[in-house]
Amino acid sequence: MASASPKLRSSRYARRVLVGSLALVIPLIIAGVLANALATGATLRLCINFFITVVVVLGLQMFTGNSGIVSWGNVAFVGVGAYVAAYLTVPLSIKEELFPALPSFVMQAELGLVPSVLVAIVAGAIVALVIGLPICRMKEVAMAMSTLGLLVIAHGVFSNWRSLTRGNEGVYALPSNVTIWSAVAAACIAAVAAVAFKHSRVGLRVQATREDPLAALASGVNVKRTRLIVWVASGAMSAGAGALWAQYNLAFAPSQFYWTQVFAALAMIVIGGLATVSGAVTGAAIITVVYEILRGVEEDGAFLGIGVPKVSGLAQMALAVITLLILIFRPEGLLGYRELEEWGASWLRRLRRGRSSLSAPDPSEEARPPAEDAGGQA
Amino acid sequence: MAEPLLKVEGVTSGYGAILAVRDVSIEVNTGEVVALLGANGAGKSTLLMTIAGLVNSTAGHITFAGKKIDHMPPERILRAGIALTPEGRRVFAHLSVADNLRMGAASRRDAGGIAADTEEVLELFPRLSERYRQLAGTLSGGEQQMLALGRSLMSRPKLMLLDEPSLGLAPRIVAQIFDMVQALPQRGVTVLVVEQNVRLALTVASRGYVMATGEVQASGSSAELRKAVDLEKVYLGTDSRR
């Protein structure tokens, strides 16, 4: 990469980002169109929430996938975004009741969807920066453990700072500003951002630290600063997702930003594949679908017409089992180290080779770094 | 001609994509002290670890006392009669000397025999007797080496694999240790010793193999090897600077 001329580098970059983005944006838009045309009621809600979930998961993937450090805290940033959205969009009369401690300029504000999301993104970035400065200086495992602490602390703050969050009683009266199209647009923008980030210089550097932190350090990568940048970006995106989520689901409580959600988000990227953006989106899709089916089974007591005992918690359990199986048998996730477009390209190559006679294996088929799993450093 | 105690045939092993040992064949007969020589990175340690079961071989066979031991876990190989004294001693620093020796006998059930062997080891290495209750991490390098050897002896092995016993030790201690190594066959213990100190190794060994870049480059009796001119080049690598 260092040997190529700047112009070549940036055109290669642009092409990679373009291809990667299209590989995600096109299916997302198609899904959106189908959902809009065919889905109603609860199914439509599911679809819209899916697109918002994509943004959440991409926020997580941007950090954990690229750095290899598991973050339990991205859900905390989602919460931050949700609360910020509430501060900015809840009608004034109710806001005074809910959040008496808000400074007046916030209290007076009444913003629309896009401005509130943008402010949430900035807020998320700031919070991430403040927290990230100390924790990004730690070693990988210590940092991961700190994000666990972050989750618990955030939850404690959400539950107890009543004048700013209403504690466990939660927040309501958010305006319904999100439509299927804004959700799809948000998912697409997030996908493009994640792809652009992954292929950017910072993204490549942070992936180098994932594979071999010492080697990266030796080749001049400022590991701590690179991680901090990724951490802030991830926090920003997650907060944006939270603002979106809040203005669709209209009410929330601190319990919405805790273990259940953390597990779901991590499961999504583990199943799809930590290392890739398309893995995160794929994982989100798979889990949303599977979870819905299982929840239906759980409630109706039937699976494809066959009677099944009503088991509370069946969906969660099944999800956890699937995640465990993937961790044991395919720890790099379903997509492994290749993005969707790379899988597509390799299948095309194989088809073409199949037509001509048996030739030597394609060297570019050689797998990615030999890291044994997507779990990152130990 | 009796069957060799240890037969390594065409063994290849390594760490992931890095093959440290390539198609290596060596033999050790009962009652011998055989030396494994070569520069750093030649694959000698890896070969010992492969025999001991800590590293998986990807090709070849290892036979010990007629039994195939490739792909056996290290705990079974120890019980079969092979004890590895690893490079760098690797005593249990947070355990006492007494506990270290007890660990050496972990595979045995005969309390009486264990007690008797402990006595013997302490007689062999009086320094250890003095420091019996001390934490192994507080021992000097030489004492730790003695402890490591004593620990291996506690399992009553038929074959001892010694990885660089002289590394980092003062000459007087090294001499002591090698005296002991030379006497091992009289106790019924066959020895395969990896050493960088070529001269020293060849004084206690009757035969030797020379490894470089994962392969056996030369073999023969100690006398033959001592005479070999190529030994220096192989030992020092292509760089003739010391």
Add this chain to the structure above:
Amino acid sequence: MGSSELLQQFVNALSLGSTYALLALGLAMVFSVMGLVNFAYGELVAVTGYTMYLLVTRGVPWWIAMLCGIAAAVALSLLMERIAFRPLRNASFLTLLFSSFAVSVIIQNVFRATVSPRQKGVPSPEFLSEVVHLGPLTASWLTVITTAVAAASLATLVVFLRRSVAGVSMRAAAEDFDVTRLMGVKANGVIALAFAISGLLAGIAGVLWVARLGAVAPHMGFVPVLKAFIATVIGGLGSLQGAVFGGFVLAFIEITFHVILPSSLQPMVDPFALLIVGVILYFKPQGLLGGSGGM
């Protein structure tokens, strides 16, 4: 605050600390031989509670239910080792951690499904809530017994680890797993033993925990594992002494915040304690005692 008040809180901290120490030790046991921070450890405490719930509500005498609860914890611990963690023996720390999270979710939902998603009361012997006076101090029988049991368990464990071959093997394995195998000690055996001891400690702690709480709930395992985890981090991951030490330090931190914070901020004790832990991690990632594992 008067000196007798101070003394009282000190005693409270000792009692709390001994429970935490017990919990932390169980968690550290497995970490020291396998490098796994077992999120599902909390479920071992929970299964003790649930076993006791199922038996006590069916009229089984409390002390039998207690023993069965402890046995259940040991059994579950061995089961999770065999099924979930053995295949992952060489995975990275974070993969192991996340897998244990998955195991924990599975078990919690088993409780939800087989017993009830709701909290269930577990009656304990009446005498436990009776108060005993020791000079200027007052404590319930439960507190006294908790401290005594925890101390006895810790002492027994220390003797076991120091004297028995199995115990020495475990300490050896915690220090250098490969070399321990070279001594002929079976890897699977050592790890299974670590999980068994972990289960035993969780079971004992679980009995004490349930006696104090008086109820079981599917997610009840979360608090014990969090406490255990915080304690081991404070003391130094990988160090058994560190775990015990960390347990007491955590108890003291908590009691201190408990006393300092106004009643409105009481629920923030946990987050504050975690903040302290974060600070400790930042300056001393090896923990206060600096374990051989460390981070």
